[in-house]
Amino acid sequence: MGLCARTRIASSFITEAMRRGEMNSQALRREIVKYCQRTWDRGWVANHDGNLSVRLDRNRILTTPTAFSKKEVREEDILTVEIWTGKVVSGRHKAFSELSLHVECYKTRDDVNAVLHAHPPVATAFAVAGIEVETRITPEAVVSLGDRVPLAPVAIPGTLESAQQVRYLCNVYDAMMLGNHGVLTCGTDLEQAYLRCELVEHLARVQRNAMLMGSLRLIPGEWVPELLNKRKKAGLGPEARKSPPVKSPRTLSQLPMDQLLPALVQQLKKD
Numbered sequence: 001m002g003l004c005a006r007t008r009i010a011s012s013f014i015t016e017a018m019r020r021g022e023m024n025s026q027a028l029r030r031e032i033v034k035y036c037q038r039t040w041d042r043g044w045v046a047n048h049d050g051n052l053s054v055r056l057d058r059n060r061i062l063t064t065p066t067a068f069s070k071k072e073v074r075e076e077d078i079l080t081v082e083i084w085t086g087k088v089v090s091g092r093h094k095a096f097s098e099l100s101l102h103v104e105c106y107k108t109r110d111d112v113n114a115v116l117h118a119h120p121p122v123a124t125a126f127a128v129a130g131i132e133v134e135t136r137i138t139p140e141a142v143v144s145l146g147d148r149v150p151l152a153p154v155a156i157p158g159t160l161e162s163a164q165q166v167r168y169l170c171n172v173y174d175a176m177m178l179g180n181h182g183v184l185t186c187g188t189d190l191e192q193a194y195l196r197c198e199l200v201e202h203l204a205r206v207q208r209n210a211m212l213m214g215s216l217r218l219i220p221g222e223w224v225p226e227l228l229n230k231r232k233k234a235g236l237g238p239e240a241r242k243s244p245p246v247k248s249p250r251t252l253s254q255l256p257m258d259q260l261l262p263a264l265v266q267q268l269k270k271d
């Protein structure tokens with residue numbers, strides 16, 4: 001084969017790869033706009049609250065811009081941000097101050113392709129009251145989200161402290177509560193991150209209603225190991241993905257939050 005023919009084939013591969021990359025980017029932008037709208041429709045955000053992102057490739061994510069109602073975000077408003085530097089590499093708007101919360105999830109876990117952060121009112125009320133939303137409301141919730149939805153201590157958004165909390169917690173959990181703030185979920189795609197946020201808000205409603213009735217009876221703690229096994233078989237949770245190597249999140253399940261973060265750090269250091 002002549003050099004010209006080879007060059008032509010190589011360049012057609014590059015053009016095809018670029019075309020696919022561009023199509024992928026457009027489809028992902030549409031996806032972000034769709035879930036921005038849903039997040040707004042559900043009343044999970046007010047004013048400029050909330051932010052959504054998806055992984056574009058190993059090094060870049062697409063994100064919503066700062067200072068936009070989620071009702072108003074359009075495909076052309078989406079930013080491209082470098083994961084490792086946090087720099088905006090394309091887009092005409094500015095990045096939001098909570099970007100580090102998203103970036104930590106992508107840096108920590110290869111399987112995370114989408115992150116959603118919102119302030120759904122009932123779950124956020126739990127974060128304000130300092131009460132964890134329980135997953136042991138139903139067996140299905142333990143399978144879907146694990147043995148708890150951890151509630152991180154209050155931290156100013158955008159600080160190193162808030163980013164570190166997310167880094168440690170997302171090693172084990174796909175959904176977490178941020179103290180006096182809101183909910184952060186991640187997933188293999190935006191739909192999964194959205195559904196996880198929906199489930200957290202739903203559990204918070206049920207828990208609040210049961211508490212108002214004066215009786216919150218959780219499913220027995222002895223069921224949890226079996227349910228976590230089902231979770232693993234469904235390909236969910238840290239044990240199923242084997243990366244990062246957290247050996248037994250079960251041992252963490254009974255720890256209060258102020259001990260959970262140091263315990264996670266310890267375990268990650270050991271591994």
Ligand SMILES: [Zn+2]
Nearest residue numbers: 050098181182
């Ligand atoms: Zn927020």
